[in-house]
Amino acid sequence: MSDSLILEVNDLVVDVLTGIYSEETGKPQPLRISIAADYAVADRYDPDTPLEASKNYMDLKFAASEGLPAGVHFKLIEAVADHICETLFVQDARVLAVTVKIVKLAIAEAGEQIGITLRRQRRPEHGG
Template identity: 65%
Template sequence: MADSLYLELVDFVHMVHTGIYSEETGQPQPLRFTVRVKLKVEPHYDPDTPLDASKNYMDLKFACSDSLGDRHYKLIEAVADHVCETLFTQDARVEEVSVKIVKLALSEKEEEIGITLLRERK
């Protein structure tokens, strides 16, 4: 049996400059991120295992916030692409990244409108 280790950031909301329509551009809009990272697993995790045997969970949050900067992304697909590439660049142990983005400003009746990008390390 093989083990898998996934780190997750769920329902993180951050304001991002994105969109193509006039009502979307010029100001950031709220995006909700759910990020799942598959990490190479260690053979064993005991109670004294140091942090560097895993990945700092805050790296996931950084990839969806500070690393995006103030740049305007026309498509949320480009935002997801940036998140994936940031996480792959940060840590060679990252094997796969899934980024789900929901555009909260488009929701009228609590529906979720957005995308999910799943990328494996090449």
């Protein structure tokens, strides 16, 4: 079994222009976004290991918030997840794979979680 490192940001609520129905278009709706990024693991993490040996968690948060283009309407939340994956791949060649879970909060009627999970592996066109 090989070592692995998964960086996570969970349950970030972000207002995003998304949806295909008339009541959804034109206004942002809240999405609960969780991200897990498989990261190239170092041989060892000592107490004085610098941040450069890993990834700043704020980069994950950025990809799911300020990293989303302002004013762009994503018809599908799959496209939102895809954009987050691409942002993380471009940010850092050590990101090997990304899993993004998105829950559409506005359509829940009884607290259920309705949404998607997208997992992408780094491809050669991402570099690395």
